[in-house]
Amino acid sequence: MKYTILAFSENNPGVLYRISDLFLKRNINIESLTVSETETLGISRFTIYVNVDERTINTLTKQLFRIIEVVDIYYFQDADILFKEIAFIKLKKVTSDKIQYLKTIVVNNNATIASEKTQIVIEKVGTEKEVDALVKDLRTFGIAEFIRSGRIAIKK
């Protein structure tokens, strides 16, 4: 089962370490992790996307809450949250005869061309599924580099 954990914590240097260690300890792979500021000064927000069973998420979040600096913790399934990530896909050399085809793909995927300076970079904001679909479509052009931010999420 996939869960999104939202952990709010005091902004101390050791917290990220302690959070990631709890996943390490259980040999759980974190699918994505983003850390950002919040509306409250000094409080950071960790968005952690993981694939675990229900029992594990229950104990795991309680153990995360045990970290002294963590002030609040929630976990959700996708239906309860708005979530998105941002991705950049840099393509290998695109020959001029394929540009038109590329543009159709970009439009169809609701993405944009962010740069054409030396290589074409496509930017996409969307769910992991949407990003995956775009990446699949772009494979034929040859992907030089790909980065995705991991999800950020907010409760509906």
Added chain:
Amino acid sequence: MKITGGEAIMESLLKEGVNLIFGYPGGAIMPSYDALYKYKDRIRHILVRHEQGATHAAEGFARVTGRVGVCIATSGPGATNLVTGIADAMLDCVPLVCITGQVGAHLLGSDAFQEVDVIGITAPITKWNYQITRPDQIPDIFAKAFHIARTGRPGPVLIDITKNAQIETLDFVYPQSFDLPGYAPTYKPLQESIQHAAQLINQSVRPYILAGHGILISQAEKELLAMAEKAGIPVACTLHGLSSFPTDHALYVGFLGMHGNYGPNLLTNKADVIIALGMRFDDRVTGRLSDYAKQAKIIHIDIDPAEIHKNVHAHLGIAADVKVTLQMLLTLVTKKTHKSWVHQFRKCDAQEINKVIEKEIHPKVGKITMAETVQMLSDLTAGEAVVVADVGQHQMVAARYYKFKYSRSWISSGGAGTMGFGVPAAIGACLGAPGRIIVAIVGDGGFQMTIQELGTIAQENLPVKILLLNNNFLGMVRQWQQMFYEKRYSFVQLDNPDFIHVANGFRIPGKKITKREELKLGLKHLLKSQGPFLLEVVVGKEDNVFPMMPTGASVEEMRLE
């Protein structure tokens, strides 16, 4: 008035009521040791022989007193030597504050001499840790550290202090309050949970209390006794719950776990309501989880919410202080007795006595047994000693056969099972409970892991009574090799030194006992000696500890032989 960071550490310790610390000096902590020199009439420092000893001594002190144990070490190897003891304290919920020196703030991350990332290393094994790089942080961080270590589910806290922060000065003001927005342990349970619990208990026919370390930590011994007596509920103790309930009480049924008593384990699967008090359903207690107490409604009371439903699903989980919870529950439970249920435990006892206990404590022939030694020690001390055990067969035998009369009388490494714990922990216990007899029961393997602490005992002239049960084997591992690895004794035999000579070398008197006829006199000698004493008892080499619940077996598959 300005004082140095090192002095601020000492002032903070005094504000926290600390007048005893265990430590070992070195480069990065020297400014604090220099400050300590000025405070040595107010803070007693015990110079251990290895930093691991400092942590275990601090644990022994904490467990016998219920107060925070403090240890101090230098950076690098000094700090890494603390690691085993910190991990031990984490698993056993022992409140410690460990102070480590660190290289100067300007050198952090440069691989300077004796720089080790102790914050990183200890993050997974501390309840909290913090690196201080400025002297003005000291009062606030110390206040938080002590608060965190001793409240809620207690545990070790580490404070790493860069050298400059110990040297530079500050205006020392100890905070009255501090801000920990993410930390607020819940002590009081919800009234509806209490009503629900009382209802379950009042309706039950075969209720059963499992008493854990939480009883001792929250000082709920009286409440436990009152609860058991009012509702007529049999009480079993986990390894760390031992001594929280009088062993001679009619409702006491024994010790839970892999080498615990027969009835308490077996009948777990017959109870209809299990009341788990300040315990965490460790795998050594539950055996195979899929067959653990499936018939019972489980009421799990523990201060740590993360323990509820972790290993065993609770019918009713109450994340609160066990003392407060019992106080509230007591008013709602009805007076009852469960004679035939308690009798079932006694029937199991009879089987255990017949198959195991009798021949262990009254052997007619063969070598001295561990059990008869502990039994005799128990009789000679009238169950009044503080028993500090190391790890292995002797530990299980001590837990099984010592008849604890008073609370906080059993100190041992449970969660981690740290060999080498016994002797240094006894040092801490001895300093924490000067009026009591402290007996360290150790095996020949574990004794040698921290044997250098005999030097500490001698230097401080601490009346620690060491009872060495020598089987010339790493007995517990040998037992497993015998039972589960077809007697392939892979590297468990020890070529031991002359322990009495070793003790004498440390200026500690000792005596070796090999014959049954000498045992009683030897134990009397041990107990009567003024200062420290080592009594070595040579026991059967290949004796085994029974009953036993093999790993992966269910509580019902407890073996008597």
